Amino acid sequence: MAFNDDSFIREVNEELRSDQMKGVWRRFGRYIIVVAILIVLGTAGKVLYEYWDDTRSSSAGDQFLAAMKFADENKNDEALAALDKLEKEGHGAYPVLARMRAATVRAQKGDANAAIADFNEIGKDNGVPVALRDAAKMRAGWLLIENGSYEQVSAAIEEMAVPGNAFRHSAREALGLAAYKAGNMAQARQWFQSIIDDAESPRPVANRAQMMLDLITASGNAPAAQG
Numbered sequence: 001m002a003f004n005d006d007s008f009i010r011e012v013n014e015e016l017r018s019d020q021m022k023g024v025w026r027r028f029g030r031y032i033i034v035v036a037i038l039i040v041l042g043t044a045g046k047v048l049y050e051y052w053d054d055t056r057s058s059s060a061g062d063q064f065l066a067a068m069k070f071a072d073e074n075k076n077d078e079a080l081a082a083l084d085k086l087e088k089e090g091h092g093a094y095p096v097l098a099r100m101r102a103a104t105v106r107a108q109k110g111d112a113n114a115a116i117a118d119f120n121e122i123g124k125d126n127g128v129p130v131a132l133r134d135a136a137k138m139r140a141g142w143l144l145i146e147n148g149s150y151e152q153v154s155a156a157i158e159e160m161a162v163p164g165n166a167f168r169h170s171a172r173e174a175l176g177l178a179a180y181k182a183g184n185m186a187q188a189r190q191w192f193q194s195i196i197d198d199a200e201s202p203r204p205v206a207n208r209a210q211m212m213l214d215l216i217t218a219s220g221n222a223p224a225a226q227g
Helices: 005-017 024-055 058-072 076-089 094-108 112-123 130-147 150-160 168-181 185-197 203-219
Strands: none
Touching: 058 076, 058 094, 076 094, 094 112, 094 130, 112 130, 130 150, 130 168, 150 168, 168 185, 168 203, 185 203
C-alpha cells in the first residue's frame, strides 16, 4: 500500500480541527510509523547496496539475489534457508548482508522479537561496518516502538540522535513516537522539536514532526492504549 505523506498529514490535521481527539493514536499511530520507516529503509537500503556493490562476487551475488527473490515472493522459509546458508558459507560482505536480510524477513513473517534480537546482535558486532551497525540499530528501534518500551527504544537508538549522525532524523522521530505512545508528552515534544530545529531535517520528517507537535498541543492527553 502506497502512502502519500502530504495527504496523510492533511487527514490528521482535519481530525485535529474537528476536535475529535479520542483515539487519534489508535487510528493513525501505525500509519505514522509505516510512513516514517520508509525513510529508514531507504537510507539503510542505500548503505546496504553500496556495501554489497563494493564487495560483490558473481557466485555469492547470485545466491543473495535468489534469496531476495524468495523474500519478495513471500516465500519466507525458502528465503531464510538460503540466507542462512549464505551467512555460513558466503564471503566478503555477504554474511552480513544475509544476516540483515534474514532479520527483515523474520519481521515480515510477524516474528518481531526474533527480528529485534537479530538486529540488536548485528548492531553490537564490532566486526560489522559502523554504517551497517547503525542501520541494524535503527531497524530494531522502529520495531520496538510497537513491540517494546520507550526505554528499550532509547537504549537502541538514542546514541544516533546527535548532530552529524546520518540516522539522527529517523532516530529522533522514532524516539518521539515511542515517547508519545508511552504517554510521555514532554519527552515526545522535545524530540519532535529537535527535528524542527534542525535545518537539515528532510521536509517529510519535519512535516510529520510538526504534525505530532500539533497533535500533542491539541490533545493535552496521553494517547489511547494500544490493544
